[in-house]
Amino acid sequence: MSAVAISPPPPVQAQAAARRSAQILRQLDDLLHDFISKGGPLPWEYALLNRAIRHLGDEVRAGVILQTDLDAYIDDITRRHLPGTMQAEALEAKYGYSGDFQIIDHIYTRHTTAEPHLRHWDLFFHAQAAPVAVRNRKAYFVHLMQEHLAARAGRSLDVLNVASGPCRDLREFFLEQPEAAVTVDCVDMDARAIEHGSRLCLPWLDRITFHHRNILKHTPARRYDLVWSAGLFDYVSDRLFIHLLSALLQVVKPGGEVVVGNFSDHNPSRDYMEIFGRWKLRHRSRETLLALAAKAGADLAQTVVRWEAEGVNYFLHIRR
Numbered sequence: 001m002s003a004v005a006i007s008p009p010p011p012v013q014a015q016a017a018a019r020r021s022a023q024i025l026r027q028l029d030d031l032l033h034d035f036i037s038k039g040g041p042l043p044w045e046y047a048l049l050n051r052a053i054r055h056l057g058d059e060v061r062a063g064v065i066l067q068t069d070l071d072a073y074i075d076d077i078t079r080r081h082l083p084g085t086m087q088a089e090a091l092e093a094k095y096g097y098s099g100d101f102q103i104i105d106h107i108y109t110r111h112t113t114a115e116p117h118l119r120h121w122d123l124f125f126h127a128q129a130a131p132v133a134v135r136n137r138k139a140y141f142v143h144l145m146q147e148h149l150a151a152r153a154g155r156s157l158d159v160l161n162v163a164s165g166p167c168r169d170l171r172e173f174f175l176e177q178p179e180a181a182v183t184v185d186c187v188d189m190d191a192r193a194i195e196h197g198s199r200l201c202l203p204w205l206d207r208i209t210f211h212h213r214n215i216l217k218h219t220p221a222r223r224y225d226l227v228w229s230a231g232l233f234d235y236v237s238d239r240l241f242i243h244l245l246s247a248l249l250q251v252v253k254p255g256g257e258v259v260v261g262n263f264s265d266h267n268p269s270r271d272y273m274e275i276f277g278r279w280k281l282r283h284r285s286r287e288t289l290l291a292l293a294a295k296a297g298a299d300l301a302q303t304v305v306r307w308e309a310e311g312v313n314y315f316l317h318i319r320r
């Protein structure tokens, strides 16, 4: 008779941990099903749901609940009960990653699903601090452009827009100042983003040139008064951050400015983004941004970190 290998039972501690993890997932499931049955959370219930999400984030960080179990659960409940919502769109990452031009544009336009029974989930999404901050950065860009244009006193403003995405921000600038003396080079590595941006900015294409390029591999040969990039640096490692920023500092004219957006380390919706949308960013502190700027060759006497009203998006301003 051959010996039969019997695997030893998991240690008592591991069994207890698995039970605790399953219990947390059951509680989450009860809570979400309660909201699903009522058609999604209402504004006065946001605090309760947000608290539960942050608590969940703490359990993941403490290793009480396994990220893989949670991911599988979120995928399943989203697919079965929340199709077509912003949450489903972020999880699906149709164009390769959460934060593609279409999701960003849906944030700008507060897109909601056509399904009435799912609308409240999208309103909950758009009320999160992170989407609010993204919408604020559009206004931040428009204001920055206006400031730079005013400082040119009638002379033309040359702008480089790195990772231009949907170009909703540029469109809003031109809607306010259709005759503005600006030329804008937009760089994006996604041809669909460029097509979308060209459509949104159709009336002003005499002053906008699109470049279908990976900015990490090709920096433009000419120089600019303003170099702007939002929604790119918070996806890259510190090494690439320094590499890209030092390349951008080379293409700004003396007296010009490089402005780089990055999610801050004060993002109250980070757990929601990471757990429900699998949307992972490199959140950076002001100190880290300044340290990276110095490594990229910025003069710290000419460098400052600003932010939009939520304090969730930082903007690193570097003068040359």
Ligand SMILES: C[S@@+](CC[C@H](N)C(=O)[O-])C[C@H]1O[C@@H](n2cnc3c(N)ncnc32)[C@H](O)[C@@H]1O
Pocket (backbone or CB within 6 Å): 099, 100, 101, 104, 162, 163, 164, 165, 166, 167, 168, 169, 187, 188, 189, 190, 193, 213, 214, 215, 216, 229, 230, 231, 232
């Ligand atoms: C989060 S969106 C931001 C869009 C826009 N700047 C905004 O704030 O509305 C990021 C965009 O960066 C583009 N992108 C990502 N990596 C890039 C790279 N290495 N070179 C050029 N574009 C890139 C993506 O295709 C996408 O359209």
